[in-house]
Amino acid sequence: MSAAYKRILLKLSGEALMGDDAYGINEDVVSRIVSEIAEVTRLGVQVGVVIGGGNIFRGMKGAASGMDRATADYMGMLATVMNAMALADAMQRMDLEARVQSALRIDQVVEPYIRGRAIRHLEEGRVVIFAAGTGNPFFTTDTAAALRGSEIGAQIVLKATKVDGVYTADPKKDPSAQRYHRISFDEAIGRNLAVLDATAFALCRDQKLPINVFSIFKPGALKRVVMGEDEGTLVHS
Numbered sequence: 001m002s003a004a005y006k007r008i009l010l011k012l013s014g015e016a017l018m019g020d021d022a023y024g025i026n027e028d029v030v031s032r033i034v035s036e037i038a039e040v041t042r043l044g045v046q047v048g049v050v051i052g053g054g055n056i057f058r059g060m061k062g063a064a065s066g067m068d069r070a071t072a073d074y075m076g077m078l079a080t081v082m083n084a085m086a087l088a089d090a091m092q093r094m095d096l097e098a099r100v101q102s103a104l105r106i107d108q109v110v111e112p113y114i115r116g117r118a119i120r121h122l123e124e125g126r127v128v129i130f131a132a133g134t135g136n137p138f139f140t141t142d143t144a145a146a147l148r149g150s151e152i153g154a155q156i157v158l159k160a161t162k163v164d165g166v167y168t169a170d171p172k173k174d175p176s177a178q179r180y181h182r183i184s185f186d187e188a189i190g191r192n193l194a195v196l197d198a199t200a201f202a203l204c205r206d207q208k209l210p211i212n213v214f215s216i217f218k219p220g221a222l223k224r225v226v227m228g229e230d231e232g233t234l235v236h237s
């Protein structure tokens, strides 16, 4: 059987990279995620990745303790660059070719985001890791995933996160919450389901770009989603 998609945009939770640690990047977690991505690339799927920064810094948290919000958000974006570099490094060590492109210019460190160049890397079979979110404060890496996914012509955004799908309410706060197998953008936005931010949902809806939310902790889940199997929750037009 062949993969259901030729090109995907994978959104990886930054917070999940901590594993059971209190902070930062857990090497074992990163290695496992990289193995799963490598498996998918061997199916001929082109993979773009957007990585979050919640394991290091979130702008909202900085702002809540008195920092200027935009300054705190730039720090959050820089945190995603560190995660992207750690991920790319782990990929190279496992013989998976990867490039990091940053939405904020730090040319001595990683390539700047150039859409055409990113697409060329993908066509060459390299994984492209999009760092620094959208490059703008007041956004999130979910919105960056929707944006980069649209720009590179991905057929789907795969949100690999700490929960195994979209629920009627936050399952971490409400144990009686039920998981949806499928849900429309209109319903997800109308019910204010906070698994993704509203801007990301709205952009994907406008671009008719479906989203599959699944657990980053479930071994083999990424491959199952890529093969078009029923895994997590599909958010559709």
Ligand SMILES: Nc1ncnc2c1ncn2[C@@H]1O[C@H](COP(=O)(O)OP(=O)(O)OP(=O)(O)O)[C@@H](O)[C@H]1O
Pocket: 012, 013, 014, 015, 016, 051, 052, 053, 054, 055, 141, 142, 160, 161, 162, 163, 165, 166, 167, 168, 169, 170, 171, 172, 193, 194, 195, 196
């Ligand atoms: N209706 C819902 N269904 C599922 N999860 C929900 C819902 N509402 C809120 N959540 C929460 O959303 C979280 C996932 O989104 P969040 O933006 O926090 O993480 P992430 O983007 O995956 O990680 P990071 O920000 O670290 O990159 C889940 O851990 C869950 O607790």
Ligand SMILES: O=c1ccn([C@@H]2O[C@H](COP(=O)(O)O)[C@@H](O)[C@H]2O)c(=O)[nH]1
Pocket: 014, 051, 052, 053, 054, 057, 058, 059, 060, 072, 073, 074, 075, 076, 077, 078, 079, 080, 132, 133, 134, 135, 136, 137, 138, 139, 140, 141, 142, 143, 144
């Ligand atoms: O486009 C963006 C993306 C992210 N940020 C800031 O980075 C942190 C980490 O991203 P998460 O999506 O929360 O993992 C986020 O809290 C923002 O502060 C941004 O400003 N713009």
